[in-house]
Amino acid sequence: MALEKITQVSGRGVYVPGNDIDTDRIIPARFMKCVVFDGLGEFLFFDVRHTPEGVPTGHPIDKPEHKGAKILLTGANFGCGSSREHAPQAIHKAGFRAVIAENFAEIFFGNSTTLGIPCVNAAREDIAKVAAAIEKNPAIEVVVDVAALEVRFGGDKIKITQRDSARDALVNGRWDAIGELIDGVPAVKATAAKLPYLAA
Amino acid sequence: MPKSLFEKVWDAHSVRKLANGQTQLLIGTHLIHEVTSPQAFGMLRDLGLKVLMPHRTFATVDHIVPTNELVEPYKDPLAQAMMDELRKNCAQFGVTFFDRATGKQGIVHIVGPEQGITQPGTTIACGDSHTSTHGAFGAIAFGIGTSQVRDVLATQTMALGALKVRRIEVNGKLRAGVYAKDVILHIIRVLGVNGGTGFAYEYAGSVFDGFTMEERMTVCNMSIEGGARVGYVNPDETTFAYLKGRPYSPTGAAWDAAVANWKSFASDAGCRYDDVVKIDAADIAPTVTWGINPGQGISITENVPDPTKATSDDEKAGIIEALAYMKLPAGQPIKGTKINVAFLGSCTNGRLSDFQEVAKYIKGRKVAPGVRAIAVPGSQIVALQCEKLGLDKILAEAGFEWRAAGCSMCLAMNPDKLIGDELCASSSNRNFKGRQGSITGRTVLMSPVMVAAAAVTGSVADAREVFAVNN
Numbered sequence: 001m002a003l004e005k006i007t008q009v010s011g012r013g014v015y016v017p018g019n020d021i022d023t024d025r026i027i028p029a030r031f032m033k034c035v036v037f038d039g040l041g042e043f044l045f046f047d048v049r050h051t052p053e054g055v056p057t058g059h060p061i062d063k064p065e066h067k068g069a070k071i072l073l074t075g076a077n078f079g080c081g082s083s084r085e086h087a088p089q090a091i092h093k094a095g096f097r098a099v100i101a102e103n104f105a106e107i108f109f110g111n112s113t114t115l116g117i118p119c120v121n122a123a124r125e126d127i128a129k130v131a132a133a134i135e136k137n138p139a140i141e142v143v144v145d146v147a148a149l150e151v152r153f154g155g156d157k158i159k160i161t162q163r164d165s166a167r168d169a170l171v172n173g174r175w176d177a178i179g180e181l182i183d184g185v186p187a188v189k190a191t192a193a194k195l196p197y198l199a200a
Numbered sequence: 201m202p203k204s205l206f207e208k209v210w211d212a213h214s215v216r217k218l219a220n221g222q223t224q225l226l227i228g229t230h231l232i233h234e235v236t237s238p239q240a241f242g243m244l245r246d247l248g249l250k251v252l253m254p255h256r257t258f259a260t261v262d263h264i265v266p267t268n269e270l271v272e273p274y275k276d277p278l279a280q281a282m283m284d285e286l287r288k289n290c291a292q293f294g295v296t297f298f299d300r301a302t303g304k305q306g307i308v309h310i311v312g313p314e315q316g317i318t319q320p321g322t323t324i325a326c327g328d329s330h331t332s333t334h335g336a337f338g339a340i341a342f343g344i345g346t347s348q349v350r351d352v353l354a355t356q357t358m359a360l361g362a363l364k365v366r367r368i369e370v371n372g373k374l375r376a377g378v379y380a381k382d383v384i385l386h387i388i389r390v391l392g393v394n395g396g397t398g399f400a401y402e403y404a405g406s407v408f409d410g411f412t413m414e415e416r417m418t419v420c421n422m423s424i425e426g427g428a429r430v431g432y433v434n435p436d437e438t439t440f441a442y443l444k445g446r447p448y449s450p451t452g453a454a455w456d457a458a459v460a461n462w463k464s465f466a467s468d469a470g471c472r473y474d475d476v477v478k479i480d481a482a483d484i485a486p487t488v489t490w491g492i493n494p495g496q497g498i499s500i501t502e503n504v505p506d507p508t509k510a511t512s513d514d515e516k517a518g519i520i521e522a523l524a525y526m527k528l529p530a531g532q533p534i535k536g537t538k539i540n541v542a543f544l545g546s547c548t549n550g551r552l553s554d555f556q557e558v559a560k561y562i563k564g565r566k567v568a569p570g571v572r573a574i575a576v577p578g579s580q581i582v583a584l585q586c587e588k589l590g591l592d593k594i595l596a597e598a599g600f601e602w603r604a605a606g607c608s609m610c611l612a613m614n615p616d617k618l619i620g621d622e623l624c625a626s627s628s629n630r631n632f633k634g635r636q637g638s639i640t641g642r643t644v645l646m647s648p649v650m651v652a653a654a655a656v657t658g659s660v661a662d663a664r665e666v667f668a669v670n671n
């Protein structure tokens with residue numbers, strides 16, 4: 001399967017401050033009662049965006065000036081908690097195409113990469129720099145350059161890092177492994193035949 | 201060269217290197233449930249693919265099943281739709297489904313071991329982060345996302361980079377009233393909620409040698425709460441004794457061959473670890489959480505932290521946020537905090553031994569007035585075992601509602617939920633904001649016996665005092 005080569009993502013950015021934003025906060029469990037992922041976008045960060053009575057709290061992603069943002073900026077250990085792919089799916093369906101954080105929880109990172117959402121790491125001061133620039137002018141274009149490992153915004157730039165395997169997968173259009181895995185099926189059967197519990 | 205169990209299992213299941221440097225890893229056993237599989241089956245249909253090894257795929261239903269409603273259609277049409285979808289997918293693709301009618305249904309991480317499907321030296325994947333539970337048997341078990349569920353369904357493999365291995369040794373003797381749950385809450389407290397990122401945890405030492413399989417499962421279950429995707433214990437005689445005679449365990453000559461094979465997977469003496477952490481069992485106290493992640497734990501005799509004493513701005517902000525959410529005063533004892541709900545169950549602590557231990561102490565006692573208490577067996581088989589021993593009656597007489605098997609109040613995908621800012625003494629594994637179904641609901645994680653102590657006193661309590669615990 002030919003996949004898009006994701007070398008850079010550009011668009012407006014929005015900063016959602018906080019560390020340890022877990023998958024329950026990204027998409028509360030009650031919205032996982034679904035058999036398809038469509039429609040998850042509107043429930044992204046739902047319980048932070050609304051009071052228990054359902055009144056909007058003025059969350060950054062709901063601010064009119066951030067509507068249509070494609071780049072999500074946040075703190076450390078983003079996406080900790082469960083393995084639910086509903087979390088990156090909700091982020092994707094809400095229109096985000098890249099996430100910049102200090103670091104990411106493991107499973108979330110893998111799930112996001114498989115969906116073609118680059119998750120890139122930046123230093124806290126650098127994230128604050130981008131956030132400040134967005135604050136000043138929400139309309140500036142933020143470019144997450146996965147190939148060059150930098151984020152450009154309003155004439156300035158910061159360095160980012162990303163795990164080599166993920167970066168390689170994104171820029172070479174191999175972020176969804178299914179095609180390659182299917183090619184390996186004959187080898188899979190050979191490996192299975194050598195394991196007593198699988199050799200039928 | 202001496203190798204760790206992780207390396208041996210990894211090597212035996214490596215199919216080939218992929219272009220991006222990751223490994224195509226064979227997944228011998230695939231467990232699925234209703235929440236993370238329907239989209240994966242949908243993707244399979246879209247791509248016109250089949251399940252490569254349907255006989256190595258096993259399904260159960262756990263998250264959405266109401267534990268107080270046995271007759272379908274369920275009141276919640278979404279829950280019913282997920283049930284129907286799983287049934288349809290299993291039938292269409294030829295996958296074994298431990299549906300409620302089989303008497304074998306339960307939480308996926310309880311069903312696998314119970315059926316003898318979970319075996320040493322194997323790889324296991326499930327679209328659920330607590331798949332690490334199965335590592336108790338010396339399996340390498342991964343929680344995966346839905347796209348990977350699709351990959352495993354279609355190819356029985358997934359693309360993965362190898363993990364580092366950290367050996368966590370707990371030596372010595374646990375004090376009275378200290379349980380496996382306290383051991384893992386302590387480990388997470390010491391190493392942090394993301395201390396395990398990139399690692400598989402190998403649990404070892406005299407405490408693990410002496411643990412039952414159920415205790416090992418409780419610890420491995422919460423590896424992910426410490427950031428480690430995989431946690432395991434080397435297989436030994438305790439493991440083999442547990443597996444003997446289970447429905448999917450080998451029999452006759454095949455049994456002996458299997459045991460010999462399983463033994464060969466245990467870590468070799470002198471193998472290399474990326475890190476080693478040693479913990480003295482005597483340092484572990486009955487532990488409870490005070491905050492909004494499982495690493496925010498303290499001994500029952502300690503005070504909740506005071507943000508003014510924090511050593512960094514980050515820590516300070518974290519404490520302030522957690523205390524505000526938990527509505528706990530800074531620097532005060534956690535003991536005595538009023539509870540509204542007591543929850544016994546989940547894949548961490550919903551097994552026979554958990555209910556046995558609670559029944560031992562709660563017999564003849566009563567749940568405090570105003571406390572809603574529910575006891576939820578992790579599987580239909582656990583329910584039956586408990587009922588045969590009359591544990592359900594002991595719990596019911598004490599004031600616990602005895603339910604049918606499922607995830608129940610561990611998370612908010614079925615009717616069991618906290619209301620408003622209720623505080624729950626819970627034997628489950630996550631205390632994230634809103635985890636138990638109310639966006640202001642509060643969770644205090646603890647061992648089942650501590651839940652029982654909280655239930656009878658109506659507040660977070662030291663079970664050693666309440667019950668004179670002397671396990």
Ligand code: SF4
Nearest residue numbers: 330546547607610611
């Ligand atoms: S009991 Fe809780 S943690 Fe375990 S599988 Fe169910 S929802 Fe997940």
